[in-house]
Amino acid sequence: xxxxxxxxxxxxxxxxxxxxxxxxxxxxxxxxxxxxxxxxxxxxxxxxxxxxxxxxxxxxxxxxxxxxxxxxxxxxxxxxxxxxxxxxxxxxxxxxxxxxxxxxxxxxxxxxxxxxxxxxxxxxxxxxxxxxxxxxxxxxxxxxxxxxxxxxxxxxxxxxxxxxxxxxxxxxxxxxxxxxxxxxxxxxxxxxxxxxxxxxxxxxxxxxxxxxxxxxxxxxxxxxxxxxxxxxxxxxxxxxxxxxxxxxxxxxxxxxxxxxxxxxxxxxxxxx
Numbered sequence: 001x002x003x004x005x006x007x008x009x010x011x012x013x014x015x016x017x018x019x020x021x022x023x024x025x026x027x028x029x030x031x032x033x034x035x036x037x038x039x040x041x042x043x044x045x046x047x048x049x050x051x052x053x054x055x056x057x058x059x060x061x062x063x064x065x066x067x068x069x070x071x072x073x074x075x076x077x078x079x080x081x082x083x084x085x086x087x088x089x090x091x092x093x094x095x096x097x098x099x100x101x102x103x104x105x106x107x108x109x110x111x112x113x114x115x116x117x118x119x120x121x122x123x124x125x126x127x128x129x130x131x132x133x134x135x136x137x138x139x140x141x142x143x144x145x146x147x148x149x150x151x152x153x154x155x156x157x158x159x160x161x162x163x164x165x166x167x168x169x170x171x172x173x174x175x176x177x178x179x180x181x182x183x184x185x186x187x188x189x190x191x192x193x194x195x196x197x198x199x200x201x202x203x204x205x206x207x208x209x210x211x212x213x214x215x216x217x218x219x220x221x222x223x224x225x226x227x228x229x230x231x232x233x234x235x236x237x238x239x240x241x242x243x244x245x246x247x248x249x250x251x252x253x254x255x256x257x258x259x260x261x262x263x264x265x266x267x268x269x270x271x272x
Contacts, residue, residue, distance in 0.1 A: 009040040017066035019045055020107040027052065028114065029103040032060050043069050043230055048119065058100060059117045065110040072230060073113035075239070077102050079161055079229050080115070086158045093158070095151030097172065097227040120225060121175065124271075125168035141272065144171070144224050148268055151226040156235070156261040164243040165231040166267035174223045235260060 013019050022045065027033045032049040035057070039046040044063040051058055063073040080099035087093035101116035124144065128136060136144075148171060155161045163170075233239040243253055243263065250266035252259050 009045060013064070016110065017069075018064050020062050020065070020105060020112045022047060022062065028060060028062075028105060032058070032116065034060075041228075041230075043072060049116075058119045061115040061117065062105065063113045063115075065107070065112050070111065070113050073115065076230050076232070077113075077115060079159075079232050079234075082159050082161065083155070083229075086154070090154070090158050093151070093154045095147045095223070095225050096154060097225045117227075120172040120227070122173055123169050124171040124173065124224065127173060128168055140222075143222065145268070145272060147224045148226065148271075149265075152261075152264050152268065155226070155232075156264070160235040161229070161232050162235055162238070162243075162259070162261055163226060163229065163232050163264050164240075165228065165245060165248075166226070166264050166271070167245050167248050168271055170226065170228040171224050171271075172227045174225060 009019065014021050019040075022034055022037070024034055024036065028049065031051060031053055033052055035048045035050055037045060038048045038059060044061050047060045047062065049058055049060045050056070063069050077099075083093060083096055084099055087096070097120065098118040099115065100118060103114050103116075105112040105114050135141075148166070152163065152166070155163060231239075231243065233243075238259070241256065243259065244250065244267055248267035248270040250259060250263040253263055
């Protein structure tokens with residue numbers, strides 16, 4: 001599959017029961033102005049939007065309209081509201097993506113459930129691809145692992161939630177610094193010097209910015225957050241017997257002997 005194919009969802013899925021045909025510039029729910037597409041999955045598309053009320057950018061996930069997708073989205077909203085409640089009560093959970101709002105959109109293909117999230121950077125998978133076979137620096141691996149495990153501890157113990165789909169695609173990168181503009185300007189120069197010395201196509205600017213932070217000793221400014229609770233379930237109420245992406249599937253799931261929170265830890269270990 002080419003990079004273009006990875007970025008482009010199947011046009012045939014824009015049909016009754018499928019994706020909502022979003023137009024750049026349109027305003028969703030009288031509040032969120034669409035800027036660009038940032039991703040897509042089997043259940044939904046995700047869009048970079050500007051909140052015209054709070055004057056900030058965020059991500060809007062628009063789910064397919066078929067009933068089973070709407071039900072899944074409503075389950076995800078319940079889980080995310082639990083996370084928000086636990087976050088306020090415990091003053092914890094900074095390694096879980098922040099859920100901001102939800103609304104329903106009536107489009108050409110009936111009703112679509114929409115979820116609004118804070119805007120984060122690229123996925124861990126994109127960062128890993130940028131490093132190729134060499135892999136991420138060990139200091140980076142340790143930092144990411146610590147934060148993923150901290151996020152899972154919060155989900156498991158404070159929220160009683162099993163994520164069920166931990167993988168690099170669902171770990172998003174964020175930058176914690178008051179000097180973001182300065183570092184991005186430095187990264188432009190660093191990346192140009194880097195491209196002058198290598199052959200092959202350039203990768204995304206945001207990924208190269210993160211690479212710049214790693215290779216200039218500023219990895220401590222990077223954070224990661226667990227995203228996509230679309231397949232998550234309550235500890236006491238599993239939604240499905242078969243969970244997890246195959247490469248990250250826990251042994252107990254493969255054997256069909258039942259699963260709980262340790263399944264997420266197995267998936268985390270598989271990422272390493």
